[in-house]
Amino acid sequence: MPRPAADQVRRAKVQYPGGLAARYRWAGSGRADEVFGVSEATGRFADHGALVDPQPDRLCRAELRVEGPEGAWTARFASLIFDDPQGVLWDSPGLLLVKYGFGLYALGSRSGDLAWHHATNTPIVVVLASSQLDHVLLQAEVETIALRPDGEVAWRAAHSDVVTDAELVGGRLVLTSYSGQRLAVDARTGQSDE
Secondary structure, three states: OOOOOOOOOEEEEEEEOOOEEEEEEEEOOOOHHHHHOOOOOOOEEEEOHHHOOOOHHHOEEEEEEEEEOOEEEEEEEEEOOOOOOEEEEEOOOOEEEEEEOOEEEEEEOOOOOEEEEEEOOOOEEEEEOOOOOOOEEEEEOOEEEEEOOOOOEEEEEEOOOOEEEEEEEOOEEEEEEOOOOEEEEEOOOOOEOO
16 A cells, blocks of 8 residues: 655544543645644644754644543654654553654643653654563664653763664664664663674
């Protein structure tokens, strides 16, 4: 099935644990009017686009609407590149982590309040959270960053090849590079098995 073009509004629905129902909408550069054309006005609202650019509507935009047991909230994001926004619920600190472009947004899962924001120098591939770790793993194209619940960096590991995929397997962070190489890293410390 072909993917919609970057100038078309894309949509996704996700059900997170704890009764959180989320709806994402996003599109390419300069399409803010189309993305936000059907925004819902109830609940809390925050636009985090200015964290990326003072004029975020000229960039790629995304909107997240969450409805849960304690009410509804909406958050907007901006990105320098076209990307699919993705979120992961980090239960222990009660954060919904949303990656979009070069940024990771830590939002209170019940309120939508921004707890912290982390920007990277390369696009974020994936964000991984586990109840077995006291940090979340942010995998960018050339770097793995472990972030504590307060947003502070626990450790970093640079990579010599572009990472295209990452997954947690048995306490290891398994990375796949653009050239097809696989590397296993201790998810707690960032130390390589090599």
